[in-house]
Amino acid sequence: MAGNVAQPGVDVKPTPTPTQALFSLVRHGDTNAVKAVAGLNQKDFSINKERLIYNAIKSLQARDVMPDAITIKHELDETGNLSECQHYLADLATTTADPGAIQGYTVCIQEAAAKRRQLVAAQEVVVAIARGNGVEAAAQALHDSMQAAVTNGKSIGSILKKFTKFIDLRQKGLGPQGVKTGIPELDDITNGFQPEHFIVIAARPSVGKTVIGLNIAHYTAMQPTPSGVLIFSLEMPEVELTGRLISAESQVYGGKFGRVGAMTRADWAEVMNAANRLHQAPIFIDDTPALEIDELVARARRMKSEHDIGLIVIDYLQLIRCSSPRGRDRQGEIAEISRSLKTLAKELKIPVIALSQLNRDLEKRADKRPMMSDLRESGAIEQDADIVLFLYREALYCEECKNPLIACTKGHERDAEIIIGKNRGGPLGVVPVEFYGETQQFLPVNNGPAAPVKQNNRCNAIDINSHQGGQNTTPVRPEVAQMAAELGIQVNDNEFNSL
Numbered sequence: 001m002a003g004n005v006a007q008p009g010v011d012v013k014p015t016p017t018p019t020q021a022l023f024s025l026v027r028h029g030d031t032n033a034v035k036a037v038a039g040l041n042q043k044d045f046s047i048n049k050e051r052l053i054y055n056a057i058k059s060l061q062a063r064d065v066m067p068d069a070i071t072i073k074h075e076l077d078e079t080g081n082l083s084e085c086q087h088y089l090a091d092l093a094t095t096t097a098d099p100g101a102i103q104g105y106t107v108c109i110q111e112a113a114a115k116r117r118q119l120v121a122a123q124e125v126v127v128a129i130a131r132g133n134g135v136e137a138a139a140q141a142l143h144d145s146m147q148a149a150v151t152n153g154k155s156i157g158s159i160l161k162k163f164t165k166f167i168d169l170r171q172k173g174l175g176p177q178g179v180k181t182g183i184p185e186l187d188d189i190t191n192g193f194q195p196e197h198f199i200v201i202a203a204r205p206s207v208g209k210t211v212i213g214l215n216i217a218h219y220t221a222m223q224p225t226p227s228g229v230l231i232f233s234l235e236m237p238e239v240e241l242t243g244r245l246i247s248a249e250s251q252v253y254g255g256k257f258g259r260v261g262a263m264t265r266a267d268w269a270e271v272m273n274a275a276n277r278l279h280q281a282p283i284f285i286d287d288t289p290a291l292e293i294d295e296l297v298a299r300a301r302r303m304k305s306e307h308d309i310g311l312i313v314i315d316y317l318q319l320i321r322c323s324s325p326r327g328r329d330r331q332g333e334i335a336e337i338s339r340s341l342k343t344l345a346k347e348l349k350i351p352v353i354a355l356s357q358l359n360r361d362l363e364k365r366a367d368k369r370p371m372m373s374d375l376r377e378s379g380a381i382e383q384d385a386d387i388v389l390f391l392y393r394e395a396l397y398c399e400e401c402k403n404p405l406i407a408c409t410k411g412h413e414r415d416a417e418i419i420i421g422k423n424r425g426g427p428l429g430v431v432p433v434e435f436y437g438e439t440q441q442f443l444p445v446n447n448g449p450a451a452p453v454k455q456n457n458r459c460n461a462i463d464i465n466s467h468q469g470g471q472n473t474t475p476v477r478p479e480v481a482q483m484a485a486e487l488g489i490q491v492n493d494n495e496f497n498s499l
């Protein structure tokens with residue numbers, strides 16, 4: 001029982017190629033086959049012999065001569081191509097073909113030709129990428145060849161076009177590179193936060209979730225041609241948030257804002273100039289507390305349609321209320337919220353950053369650096385997020401740092417880590433940074449302001465008066481004085497002279 005498997009020793013003539021089958025029918029004077037060949041193009045044949053035979057058939061047709069075994073042979077002889085095609089023609093004499101399959105033969109020939117063109121075009125794209133130029137033109141050619149294909153290559157073609165265009169822009173250092181954080185090492189690892197990405201930044205309380213959220217919002221909004229940043233601040237009122245932004249922008253210690261007589265003339269100038277710059281920055285703050293997820297999504301949509309919102313920051317996820325909490329445990333609610341935020345990012349095609357609180361379980365460990373398993377109890381965040389970052393600051397666990405009466409001998413007051421716990425399509429890692437509580441900033445290592453002088457030996461409450469302005473006064477610009485007047489801020493001599 002060998003079935004249809006060919007037996008050794010039995011003479012099996014190889015199945016003819018579609019071109020051989022079609023040509024053999026033409027050779028036998030099949031008029032339908034002749035018409036089918038006429039509908040093909042010389043480029044549809046990959047072998048030179050076949051192109052020569054095709055040309056002979058076309059040439060006979062043009063002179064109203066019926067192509068068959070005799071006329072084709074004669075035509076090839078006339079053009080000096082018979083010797084090259086002799087064996088091929090001899091094989092056609094014994095080829096068996098089905099006259100009912102003519103359409104199938106032509107489709108096969110065209111499909112194979114389309115595939116060859118696509119391969120050539122794809123190779124050209126690869127070469128162009130390697131050379132670093134002309135990628136777009138090559139991609140267009142590839143796209144066109146895919147569009148022209150008889151097969152369903154259309155969608156692949158458009159995806160390839162987008163992909164190659166993306167690579168081309170990258171090569172030129174242009175195009176969407178994602179939202180940057182202002183921390184180059186982190187941006188290198190994540191390649192920036194991409195559109196449609198849901199990013200979770202998680203930490204224990206007072207490590208600096210709000211700080212990094214605002215840092216990224218601030219950095220994005222202060223770019224030369226920024227897109228809008230929408231901040232949902234469920235915990236902190238707008239005024240306080242703005243104060244933090246002004247502190248970071250002006251580099252004036254935020255603690256001075258509320259202290260009578262603490263602001264120097266230079267501070268005022270810096271603050272007012274910063275306020276002026278921030279006033280023009282496209283930052284939108286929604287500080288409605290206890291917002292429901294459905295309402296948050298609706299507001300985000302509305303803001304996106306009214307303004308060019310390019311980034312959403314939510315401070316923080318656990319404060320969002322579930323719209324239909326009935327019959328769900330907290331874990332189920334968090335899962336629904338995180339799923340909605342991922343969907344929102346995809347719908348608006350912008351990155352959505354959610355800050356996230358970590359529960360105290362990790363405090364039981366010797367190493368208190370957060371890790372992915374710390375998110376496990378928070379419903380589906382771990383699955384939904386494209387990028388998960390954890391913040392860690394050694395100073396919060398250091399007895400010396402915590403003691404306001406002594407200076408830390410280990411010098412890790414500013415030490416902070418951004419731990420990349422999940423990075424879809426990218427590497428994981430730890431980015432060391434420095435924490436500046438006085439101006440509410442995480443900054444790249446050795447990139448902070450000039451070494452501040454500690455006033456009271458406390459790690460996290462450093463008065464930067466000594467290096468911030470001081471005698472080195474920045475003049476108050478006239479428009480700033482005007483704005484101060486409009487805001488009803490009294491800049492009196494006492495404040496100016498309170499050095």
Ligand SMILES: [Zn+2]
Nearest residue numbers: 398400401408
């Ligand atoms: Zn310490």
